[in-house]
Structures are given as structure tokens and as C-alpha cells.
Amino acid sequence: MQLPTESVLLRIFIGESDRYDGKPLHEAIVLAARERHLAGATVLRGGMGFGPSSRIHTTKILRLSTDLPIVIEIVDSEEKINGFLPELDRMMGGGLVTLEKVKVLHYRTPPTA
Secondary structure: OOOOOEEEEEEEEEEOOOEEOOEEHHHHHHHHHHHOOOOOEEEEEOOEEOOOOOOOEEOOHHHEOOOOEEEEEEEEOHHHHHHHHHHHHHHOOOOEEEEEEEEOOOOOOOOOO
């Protein structure tokens, strides 16, 4: 698979406890992106954050949160990302979704040994 040099980064901010169709929302989003043959997806778990409610979510021992921040990043062509947005919208109850243009320098599989 080739990625155009001028691509788009889709960044999705949700909570660890968010669910869709009985499974964690971040898993559902990654699986849906894979089904649509998007170039790839990465899930990042944050140690601290807050959203529209201003409630702090943290890993600190005295304030252990069960709803840590999750960020999902997906890079692909603008056309493929735009085609994925309606499905993403159906899956999400809350959260933040951003898009930004990115320049892809490398997208390749590692050489086989």
C-alpha cells in the first residue's frame, strides 16, 4: 500500500471507558479502520487529561481513574479519511475529533531477515 506524500492525520480523543457495541470504543474504531483498509491506526493511552467536563483523569495513586484518556491516530489519504468519518460519527457518543494535513516521509514494511 502506498500513501500519498500529502495525507491527513485523523486524531480521536476519547475516554478509556467509552464503549461501542459491547467493546471498548478504541478497539471498535481500530477494527473499523482496518476493515476499511486504512493505512494504519495507533492507540495511545494518556496518563492524565481532561475534557469538556473539566474532570481530571489521572494515573496518580490517590486519584486512580478508570477512565484515562485515549488518543487514536490514523493517517491516510484525505479521500479515505473523509470516507471513514461518517462511520466514526456513528460510533462516538462524545469526544474530540481533529484533522490535520501531514507530509508522509516513509510508509513501508520492515525488510525481512
